[in-house]
Amino acid sequence: MDIQVQRFAVTNLRRRPVVIETGGFVAGLSPDTDNPYLNYATPLPGAEPTGKDVAALIGIFRERGLLPRLEFAPQAAPAVAPALRAAGFGIEAVHEYLLCTPRTLTAPQPDDALRVETPTTDEEYAALDAAISEAFGDVFPASAEGAARLRRTQQHGGAVRFVRDPQGGCAGGASCSPPAEDTAELSGVGTRPTHRGRGIATAVTAALTEAMFTRGAGSVWLEYSGEGSRRVYERAGYRPQGTRLYVSLPRTQQP
Incomplete structure (x- = not known):
């Protein structure tokens, strides 16, 4: 499921008003705000970025006055987190995600x-x-x-x-x-x-x-x-x- 969620993340960012792709990363930006939760990047599943790739990604954010930031499922691209750590990135959070399917959905009683x-x-x-x-x-x-x-x-x-x-x-x-x-x-x-x-x-x-x-x-x-x-x-x-x-x-x- 990690790869599917990461593929979704890539597709979803490509829906943003401004999309920039470089070195195995997709950055989705919203020009009407500098909110970091609406301006961030994610890697392609299986990406193996070099230091030069990460530097190019940082440049995309810096030239727009934005915080270089990523959200992704780490198991879908195991080489990405070490490359980002080497460039000085720090962890903001690790979030567990939950999944619902038609089989598990439980609708509340009508009220x-x-x-x-x-x-x-x-x-x-x-x-x-x-x-x-x-x-x-x-x-x-x-x-x-x-x-x-x-x-x-x-x-x-x-x-x-x-x-x-x-x-x-x-x-x-x-x-x-x-x-x-x-x-x-x-x-x-x-x-x-x-x-x-x-x-x-x-x-x-x-x-x-x-x-x-x-x-x-x-x-x-x-x-x-x-x-x-x-x-x-x-x-x-x-x-x-x-x-x-x-x-x-x-x-x-x-x-």
């Missing part, structure tokens, strides 16, 4: 109070972007660009879902990428702190996953941030599958 919807208006996309931002402690501030990215995800073959709060706003939601390589990535699952504990994240996760299976994906994968979120995803049928590595070049290591 009128947790009706999962697809946003259609600019106001709904903006409310969802704001809810996800609040859910993650405003690390990624809500913005018109964030709402637009959610809309593009829905329009370009992915899926976006949310649950309303009692006042008609957004209590929480998430998005899922368009399928590629027979899989899709579900991300940004967030619930406003005042609405947690109601099953919103599980309901949204199950709805998005089912939507991808309806579109023909053979699996959906995601990463979790802690044991609490892991239990949420396990209730929807997700199971441990592999790991993904996040690395970046510290500012002090850049020439």
Whole structure:
């Protein structure tokens, strides 16, 4: 599964507004933001980069004022992590990823109070972007660009879902990428702190996953941030599958 997830990562980055390929790496960049989580690279499965290849990749980020950063499944390209370490890259995190298949998907019991919807208006996309931002402690501030990215995800073959709060706003939601390589990535699952504990994240996760299976994906994968979120995803049928590595070049290591 690591190779399939890595192939997906490559295809998904090639969907970015700016794509640059060099030395076995694919960099996907978003010119409307310097957010490092929206500007990063990933290796091709089996890549064996040289020091010159890594230097060229660093240059792509530096000339744009961006943090040189990669996300990838290390087992799909075992030679990459040592080459990056030799160039001074440090580990940001190692995340386990979970996988759901049509066989393991567990849909929650219907609940009128947790009706999962697809946003259609600019106001709904903006409310969802704001809810996800609040859910993650405003690390990624809500913005018109964030709402637009959610809309593009829905329009370009992915899926976006949310649950309303009692006042008609957004209590929480998430998005899922368009399928590629027979899989899709579900991300940004967030619930406003005042609405947690109601099953919103599980309901949204199950709805998005089912939507991808309806579109023909053979699996959906995601990463979790802690044991609490892991239990949420396990209730929807997700199971441990592999790991993904996040690395970046510290500012002090850049020439």
